[in-house]
Amino acid sequence: MNTQLKPDIHWVGYIDWSIRDFHSYNTKRGATYNSYLIQDEKNVLVDTVKYLYADKLLQNVAELVPLDKIDYVVCNHAEPDHASGVADVMNACPNATLVCNAKCLDTLKAYMDGSNWKTQVVASGEELSIGKRTLKFIFTPMVHWPESMFTYCPEEKLLFSMDAFGQHLATSERFDDELPLDLILEEARTYYANIVMPYSAQVAKLLPSAAALDIDMIAPAHGVVWRKNIPAILEAYTAWAARKTKAKVMIVYDTMWNSTAIMADQIFKGACSVDGVSVEKIFVRVSDLTQLADASLDCAAMAVGSATLNTKMMPAMAAALNYLGGLKPPVKFGFAFGSCGWGKGAMEEIAEILPKMGWELVAPGVKSKFRPTQEQLDACFEAGKLLAQKALG
Template sequence: MNMHEIAQGIHWVGAVDWDVRDFHGYSTLEGTSYNAFLIIDEKITLVDTVKHTHQHDMMHRIRRLIDPAKIDYIVVNHAEFDHSGSLAAAMEIIKPEKLICSAMGKKSLMDHFHHTDWPYEVVKTGDEISLGERTLSFIETRMLHWPDSMFTFCKEDGILFTSDAFGQHLATSERFDDQVDLGRVMTQAAKYYANILYLYSPLVKKLLAQIQQMDLDIKMVAPDHGVIWRSHIDKIIASYESWSSHESEQRALVIYETMWRSTEAMAKAVASGIESCGVPVDLINLKVNHHSDIMTRVLTARALVLGSSTLNNGLLPYMAGFLSYMRGLKPQNKIGAAFGSYGWSGESVKMLNEAMSEMKLDIIDEGIRVKFVPTHDDLAGCVELGKRIGAAVLADNPTTS
């Protein structure tokens, strides 16, 4: 078996993007991969394609195996351009008999590429297509994370092609989870979930239950980003179960933005109070931490303590932006509190509490406001706030993972 043959007759023909550092606002400091798979059978099938910037990489890998014109079917599990950006060029070269996708996938592809004459073959959950020695079956996974999303299962090899689910933005020359440090892979898998799938957690839970009921003999989980799961499938499934259930750890995050360091001093005092209770705490300055990395920590933290100075009767800009981003991802099962300094109007703490209430966080304290520079007594009050937060984390953590 060569390094790109993931099972007999099934080849990885994707591309590794070593250079990408931003993925529509998501920091990708370890790059990513765009995974595509070629199944050699009586009906040769290409499962997904790659971003248009890497279409030549994919076609080069295919040509090393076969003449692309011999490909009979193309399966599109998801129409987003990082998976379909090279589809139009591939269609010109391959001219497949069938372009297999979900009903919403057909609509999405037509909206993206405006080709009504492509040979669409619409499938739904439970449908099967024979390739010869192999059979592909399909599972619609709407809103994970687009309406068009679906999984493709190769029964005979036990490979579940999962599009974005179970993916990681991780550039490696290795193709499997047991070839890369597992901690590194899981960190990127958690970041992917926290920033892409978090708000769809109820649908993730339903999908996991559905797959369990289907009793599929899964030997590999092959996402469209990152490494393929073969040795740690149980671990990533268990992690998705935990994340989609909003299970949390006994950990607090103190997330803040400061102007003249008064709010920073308060943040440090709050963190000190939390730590004194024996609760681990992360002190996170929004100016030097990317919002997508912060969301990775939010995923499993029990307490979110937010701090901002007041600026122009509102919040500082990094905090305002982070709240907008976090609100869209809908974290749950968390407690919250707020603090901040001000000069004359002092709306920030109220606005932080309102934002957390809108997200249905359990606000355990009205918070602390300090005018201009905190005194020793003010900081002592911040320590006490931290202690109340720490006590709440220890007393009320019903879903500890």
Template sequence: MMEMREIRDGIYWTGKVDDRRVPFHRLILEKGTSYNSYLIMDEKNVLIDTVDFMFGKEFTDRLGSEFDLLKLDYIVINHTEPDHSGALGSVARKAKNATILCTEIAIPELMEMYKLGIERFRAVDDNETLSLGKRTLRFLHTPYLHTEETMVTYLEEEGILFTCDIFSTHVADTRLLASELSDDESIDADFIGYYSLIMDPHRRYVNPMLDKIEGLGVSMIATSHGYVLDKDTDRYIGLYRESAEKVKDVRTVILFNSMGGNTKRLARLLGEELEKTGIRAEVIDANVRPKEEILAKVADADGILVGASTKYADISGNLEGILAEFKEMDLQGKVAGAFGSYGWSGEAAHVVQDYLKEAGMKVLTTEEAVRTTGMDDVSFPLRVRFKPEDSIFKVKAAAAYFADKVRY
């Protein structure tokens, strides 16, 4: 564990550089990583984030040897994952006077993870400020970057944005500051690589975050992994904007069978939402178009949504015959999702989903959405009771998730 290092007057890096080759999410960290924590000393003293739980005791002991933890007034947790909050339990038990600041959603998670009482916590609102004496913190909620409860913290007088995972890199380097690299050393590949792994699945939330920080005058980005970006901050922010706005020409087919008209309206609503994202969506009635034409459209599409009304716990009309053809086609890995309206039981969407899986398609599910993104507002198969207009939030969330998956 490195000693505390002053990065601005009265502001200290107090983290852990981990040069091990360890698994992280879906890859091995060939260059290691760091777990960055920051201490701000003012009339009120603040610790921003901690380190991975593996280093919790080491971190707490070292921090306590350099700073009296009884003088710590606040602990800010921007993101609850244990590679950032891992030392919270041990620090909080020694920093008995410290209040833990986080989003409201984060409180029950942290209470359960670290067995802390609710009296230790205070939820901060979006755009709320907190005076430390000479300096002011501003809290900005950034949901789903990359989990629901996340926020960033801005130190106004210094122009320092404490971003946790956002703008991070997975590199273990004791130099810490990007400005300490030589002119021929670039971190762009590591920066974009991290974005692609962690943030890209949540790209629809990136621009709202960038809009929030635009105009703040950020002069330093204090991340939770890798380098502190103390130069070229506008360029790195621009790289996020550029990455989030990259689009490719995507064609999708929304195939449906509708008995009373609700599934037809649901198909059209999904198509409208996809078109808003720049994705071409062709809505096709399985009972109107010739089967050969439909199969050709499906083969040529980047993604497909298939919807059905429920009749006697099954699907009806021409749709089942079309779906039966899918497993004879080369649809392996094509993004697909099932939907449908219903009045009572709603089995048809599940029947459709089974056909899509049999065809080897990449079928979207609620479980996958929660596991990979933390988004619990996404429903697949998308099942809507009666009129889809009454469940427009579910429709929009499903369309946005499908758009993200089919585009990238």
């Protein structure tokens, strides 16, 4: 396995082949926690790994440099997937100074005892000379947390981009040209939708300055390093951050005895009756939140339906709307539907929630009592058509 990014710069992280749940993100292909070692007059470790794997990281480092020769540990992001290993790494590297920003230090100290650490708090734009090379710290607030930052090495044209441009993908390959680009972009997209999407405004602000840097390698904190397809990932991020939608309708529903599914079918038919629109139907209880978020990343219009269960929408739908509500996909148009038996319930709940998410309802919600009537099915067909016309723009 080639772990060398450039002469004297190595990946020393951990490949987590078995992780499948990353705070509700279904990491179907596993994940990596990337940590990088720069050997110069000063030896620098950029980011660490999840605490469970700190010993593996330290072994990887020790194969290249004795641990007491580590001078700096840079922490770009305090989230525990990268930073919960900081305590063990600082203990094992007696001569290391932790380099991070003030917010990062506060957050790290909320998670662990840092009273014995030597620390160097940096400002945005500040530079640290490590010998032949310089490290420049560029704050990237809310991409992904308030303390997040990039570390840029101008002499190497190398950007350590922490979560940005990452992918959850366990692989022995370390570089984007060693795997099919489609696969990496698919995982980068899923990652963006599930982790970065709510911060698209911050990403959009950041991208021009990132693109202006002289870069020939981007080393994120997860997945493979970009060295061949940098324009492709920058272009993808530019589109996602701009919240560009496609002519795409999603129909997302949950059902117990199929009446809501029958309504979903009619909405599907209505949407498909409009040329040039792609339509995707998702039965949330057998799908997962990760796929739902992924599909929503460029979706213009979405119908949301649920059967009523004990006066409420069904639990998988509540979870789905809760998840989408936080992720804020660029959906502009919505429609609520669902079947009940005898009272108010799911459809009304959904019709109340969608406008709060900023979606314009294209038609009044449709609710059937038990099986839908022909009139209700016709209304569903029309709503599907309307969603598709709106999605076309």
